Amino acid sequence: MSEFTGFRDFREFLTAAEQRGLLRRIRRTVDRSWEPACLAKLMFHGLPMEQRFGFHFDKVDGSEFPLVTAAIGASISNYALALGVEPERINDRWNDALNRLVPPTIVATAPCQEVVRLGRDARLGALPIPVWTPRKDAGPYITTVTVNRSAETGIQNMGVYRTQVRDDHSVIVNLSPGRQGHEFAQTYLKQGEPAPIAWVVAADPAVYLAAVANLPIGFDEIMVAGGLRHDPVELVRAQTSNLFVPANAEIVIEGEVLPGRMATEGPFGESAGYMSGTARRPVARITAITHRRNALYYGLSSQMPPSESTVMQSLSNAGLYLHMLRKDYGETSVRDAYIDLMFGGGASHITISMTPEDPEHAKRVGRIVADNTLIKRITIVDADIDIRDRIDMDWVMSAHFDPARDTEIVGGFPMPADHAVSPDEQGRKMGGKIIIDATRSVDTGANSLPPRELMLKAREIWRDEGLPEIEIAGRLRKRLDRG
Ligand SMILES: Cc1cc2nc3c(=O)[nH]c(=O)nc-3n(C[C@H](O)[C@H](O)[C@H](O)COP(=O)(O)O)c2cc1C
The missing domain is CATH 1.10.287 (Helix Hairpins)
Structure with missing residues (x-):
């Protein structure tokens, strides 16, 4: 697949996934208030990685649109297909993409605007938006790529921020302080102006893979998506704002975050495995829903890990952090990086393989990761260790690692995603990190295998x-x- 230039659209990706057994159709009519979520949870918790698949729910009670979930993040194979590579080349593709960003192109007309519903005709109730933690969540919420822009620089941001459906025409957006989406919305809201926002549903998968990576602020994810595709993403101007959205998306929900309007968001089941509390979050008004003819709705599934959310965030961020170490910090002796698929974004565990150049080198690399990411546990091993192999990793931890000599514990990091720490008086969650240098520190001699x-x-x-x-x-x- 080396000549891969991206899927034409999400539909083409789904066809490829179905052909490989990475997507299954459910033909019975499902009740969105519990069935899709429970079936997805059974799949993630009942099947080993190599047997997992995404779901295409052909018929959803009360909606004309099919519902798809887990197609991108059911497994490493689903994610690799979305990138158009074999699983062992995921980090290489990320490296290429970050070295060769591809700016988008603008088109005048787009499939995502074949049907345009404005104002009162734009009803969220028409979409098959599921309840993700049945009987515990405050209601249905949208999990897809959210686009907004900075009034100051005109740069757009893409991220996934869960968006609670309040009624047919308004939502509450989980734009948490610190996130780029929040900072960009503030550039409008602080001037008393509504902040344009759009939820892009089922754009081609590279857009999702770039959106969930924790890219530095001001880095337009759409150029990374273009890099991942090896081809520009086509954008079209939204119908009711100055945002530009992927032209081939299945559905685009357009809206504006309203200045001074907050509401209680949650509680919702979260990717850390627990229910959230409630928080005051901005309200947005829906201004349009545009879609393709025969559109489908895609909702990323999350909640109790492992989930689509953790698989996607782990794999995207591993590619990003490996590139950061090698390119931004010149740590070219670092070979590979893998983030556990249980926690994805923040508070997770990264394993890095490298060839240390001096006894303190591995710990220095660990410290770069600690200082520049939300990762909580950092384990460094030698380059000959298979960091994706549990047996190899267990062997290394017993054979090469001395806890007293090889552990560094550092505190005082903002850890918003860490459920193990309580907020301080200012409401900030400050937590610690652990760096484990499990590279060989003593001469181990020959191994105990036959020649x-x-x-x-x-x-x-x-x-x-x-x-x-x-x-x-x-x-x-x-x-x-x-x-
Ligand atoms: C299904 C799913 C739901 C997510 N929900 C949220 C959320 O509600 N709030 C949040 O801050 N991040 C959430 N994330 C993580 C962010 O999308 C991710 O960290 C992204 O990189 C943030 O982009 P930003 O750094 O441009 O703000 C979610 C990720 C996924 C895959």
């Missing part, structure tokens, strides 16, 4: 004897090569 040539001969015997097919794990291959 390579004997193992290869043993493999021949294995085949001759008709023993079950085996694939030699990467960790064994590496160890045999190393001797």
